[in-house]
Amino acid sequence: MLIEEAGSRAGPGELPDERLALMFACAHPAIEAGVRAPLMLQAILGFDAGMIASAFLVAPATMGQRLVRAKARVRQTGIPFAIPGREELPERLDAVLEAIYATFTGGWVDPAGTDPRRRNLADEGIWLGRLVAQLMPQSAEALGLLALMLFAEARRGARRDGDGAYVPLARQDPARWDAALIAEAEALLTRAGGMGSIGRFQLEAAVQSAHAARRGGGAPDFAAIAQLYEALWRMTGSPVAALNRAVAVAEAEGPAAGLAALARLGDDPRLATYQPWWAAKAELLARAGQTAAAAEAYDRAIGLESDPAVRDFLLERKAALRFPS
Secondary structure (H helix, E strand, O other), X not given: OHHHHHHHOOOOOOOOOHHHHHHHHHOOOOOOHHXXXXXXXXXXXXXXXXXXXXXXXXXXXXXXXXXXXXHHHHHHHOOOOOOOOHHHHHHHHHHHHHHHHHHHHHHHOOOOOOOOOOOOHHHHHHHHHHHHHHXXXXXXXXXXXHHHHHHHHHOHHHOEOOOOOEOOHHHOOHHHOOHHHHHHHHHHHHXXXXXXXXXXXXXXXXHHHHHHHHHHOOOOOHHHHHHHHHHHHHHHOOHHHHHHHHHHHHHHHOHHHHHHHHHOOOOOHHHOOOHHHHHHHHHHHHHOOOHHHHHHHHXXXXXXXXXXXXXXXXXXXXXXXXXXX
């Protein structure tokens, strides 16, 4: 196996954690950039193709094929799958950070811990993120990723009410957010911001910082949040960034503006089975008075959602629609 090959060539004490060392080994520059993080998730962290595909918005069969091809290429071309020296880490860092964030979000989508495949993944992601931030303290993106995960983790306890019902961000009680984690995240983001380079994870952490203003009695600046998502979309081309920008635009300028922002995404196939796309579209359509279209979008979102608490929330939102008499 690839892991065994890498482990057999590892030097003692080079990196602080064996799995982290193997993740950097999977980020060899000769391996296709788009498959490095998925390869780490499968070969080292034990994700199945379906979980990896969900993280990267592709079909499971497509992701499975990419992974098979990548491992075949490693063997056929003799790519040295060995743990790198520290001088090689910077050029491999982006893929490692991407895999760590996918690990965190893999657990974030299962806050109740009912899926044994996802249990403790959020904690695992934060732990790996701390290791990388300690290993590479001058990397603004490593600090930005850790800040992003801590901002999100700070809200974990507020995502369900006392009866286990789902509570969306806008309805969460900020008093239930973890003030210590938010303070740590803010300090990390400030450090990263002083390093003179801006990356994806810093932008996403800045969005979370804007939402965290509620913890101190303020209100999110949705116009600024929309600008951050615009910058993120231009940097990454991610349809999720464009979707979140549209939601922020709707909060700042109204549902019609939000729907116009959604229209720029067209029929992006990556969103066809992405539940938040349909839920956001349904909400904006409902707010714009397009009730029938909103009901159809809610039906799509409900059908795609596997979390019972979120599904119940979506069903309630659909039931609250007011159809013209």
